[in-house]
Amino acid sequence: MVLQSTRWLALAYFTYFFSYGIFLPFWSVWLKGVGLTPEIIGMLLGAGLVARFLGSLLIAPRVSDPSRLITALRVLALVTCLFALAFYAGNHVAWLTVVIVGFNLFFSPLVPLTDALAGTWQKQFTMDYGRVRVWGSIAFVIGSALTGKLVSLYDYRAILAMLTLGVASMLLGMLLRPSILPQGEQRHQEGAGWQAWRQLIVQNWRFLACVSLLQGAHAAYYGFSAIYWQSAGYSASTVGYLWSLGVVAEVIIFTLSNRLFRRFSARDLLLLSAFSGLVRWSLMGWTTDLPWLIVAQILHCGTFTVCHLAGMRYISARKGSEVIRLQAVYSAVAMGGSIALMTMIAGFLFEHLHQGLFWVMALLAIPAIFLRPRVSAQQSVAS
Numbered sequence: 211m212v213l214q215s216t217r218w219l220a221l222a223y224f225t226y227f228f229s230y231g232i233f234l235p236f237w238s239v240w241l242k243g244v245g246l247t248p249e250i251i252g253m254l255l256g257a258g259l260v261a262r263f264l265g266s267l268l269i270a271p272r273v274s275d276p277s278r279l280i281t282a283l284r285v286l287a288l289v290t291c292l293f294a295l296a297f298y299a300g301n302h303v304a305w306l307t308v309v310i311v312g313f314n315l316f317f318s319p320l321v322p323l324t325d326a327l328a329g330t331w332q333k334q335f336t337m338d339y340g341r342v343r344v345w346g347s348i349a350f351v352i353g354s355a356l357t358g359k360l361v362s363l364y365d366y367r368a369i370l371a372m373l374t375l376g377v378a379s380m381l382l383g384m385l386l387r388p389s390i391l392p393q394g395e396q397r398h399q400e401g402a403g404w405q406a407w408r409q410l411i412v413q414n415w416r417f418l419a420c421v422s423l424l425q426g427a428h429a430a431y432y433g434f435s436a437i438y439w440q441s442a443g444y445s446a447s448t449v450g451y452l453w454s455l456g457v458v459a460e461v462i463i464f465t466l467s468n469r470l471f472r473r474f475s476a477r478d479l480l481l482l483s484a485f486s487g488l489v490r491w492s493l494m495g496w497t498t499d500l501p502w503l504i505v506a507q508i509l510h511c512g513t514f515t516v517c518h519l520a521g522m523r524y525i526s527a528r529k530g531s532e533v534i535r536l537q538a539v540y541s542a543v544a545m546g547g548s549i550a551l552m553t554m555i556a557g558f559l560f561e562h563l564h565q566g567l568f569w570v571m572a573l574l575a576i577p578a579i580f581l582r583p584r585v586s587a588q589q590s591v592a593s
Contacts, residue, residue: 211386215331216342218388222283222324223346225383229317229376231353236361236369243366244301254303254310261314263546270319270538276330276392279534280384283323287381289316294377297370317377322541326534329526330392339522340467347461351454410535416583417476417524418543423578424483424517426548427491427571430556435494438565442498452503456510463511467519476527479520480582486512487575495568524583 213221237258241251273282293313299305328339353376360368411418436449444452463470471479490509493502521544525536559567 212389213386215335215388215390216337218383218386219324219328219331219337220342220345221383221386222320222327222380223343224349225376225380226320226324226349227346228349228353229373229380231350232357232369232373232376233317235354236357239361240366240369241306243369246301246303246306250303254306257307258310258314259546259550261311262318263542263550265315265318266322266538266546267542269315270322270326270541271535273323273326273534276326276534279323279327279330279392280388283320283327284381284384286316286320286323287377287384290320291374291377291381293317294370294374297373318541318546319538320380321545322537323534325522325525325541326537327392329522329528329533329537331390332526334390334393338468339526340464340519343518343522344461344464347457347464351457407535410532410539414536414539414583416581417521418539420480420484420578420581420583421517421521421540421544422548423574423581424480424487424513425544426552427487427574428514429549429552430491430560430567430571431494432549433553433556434560434567438494438560439498439503444498444500448500452507455504455507456514459508459511460515463515464519467515471516471519476520476524477582477584479516479523481579483512483517483520484575484578484582486516487578488572491568491572491575495565495572498565 238251238255241254242248246254269286273279290313293309293316296309296312297306299309328337328342331337332339353372357369357372360372436453439449439452474482486509490506490513493506493509496502521540525533525540528536556567556571559570563570
């Protein structure tokens, strides 16, 4: 069966983030349901975070030929599905450690490789990345909301059943044939060796530092906003609505991104994201009044979505296999490592500064403004 390439890509994003919308919020609930203590749960989730970082950094760059991206995605989806099924085999801590590490190791490279496929296809035909990527945001909300409802109706076992359904759907979707196959380049030697990696990082260090600061600042929001808002007197349902508002804003900007930012360069978008971060995190440190929290959540489209669009615009202007390698580094460092590191720092800051934590996150936007990479004319028009 042949599927239009943009729809194939949208389906890949949808099924991945549907699965991730189940795994990210609810996996600790499943681990608790099988009888594990909070200390063991924390250890397992920490091992999973390390595996996610290593998977994006080490596995994704192994695909040096863009023409092999779809095959790589299919193989990773198959292995991920097998590890999901392995959760049914037993609840021993040693077994769960192996399975969680394996699941995250092969699940995480799917995002940088799918984004690399999007960047490759953008060179072959006109494609509005935002309108395709938005299906991932929509799927995350659907997956988490549906799973939460099923858990409340039944019990924790619905989580693993939904996760299995999600990753199996992802594999089946990727087995379909896209109408246009990605074109490869015979430059395999470019991606080999430490020298190529060092050169990649040196050439793009400003970009990587900038996006790491802007995305890393979200660690305070991801880890402590719910606790902070509940301590201010808001109910769990209100906190959930505020989180949903951020995702809705994200969906709208992804959908309209080509129309809104057609004339923006990656450097311009990073400036907009940095100013959004400066305002958003300052608001969250300043007040917990609901009208201002609504404004802060709407600004999620600036702090996260615009920054990610800038990253994709910058990366898609690279050459051949460099797209894949830089996408892997961006996913591992900016979207994984920086958030993991800042989460640990944020825990210490929140304990001692409480809402002052968000003022510290606001300060991260200032060096990001000056670290923005200079871009060529080609990058300013890349979509």
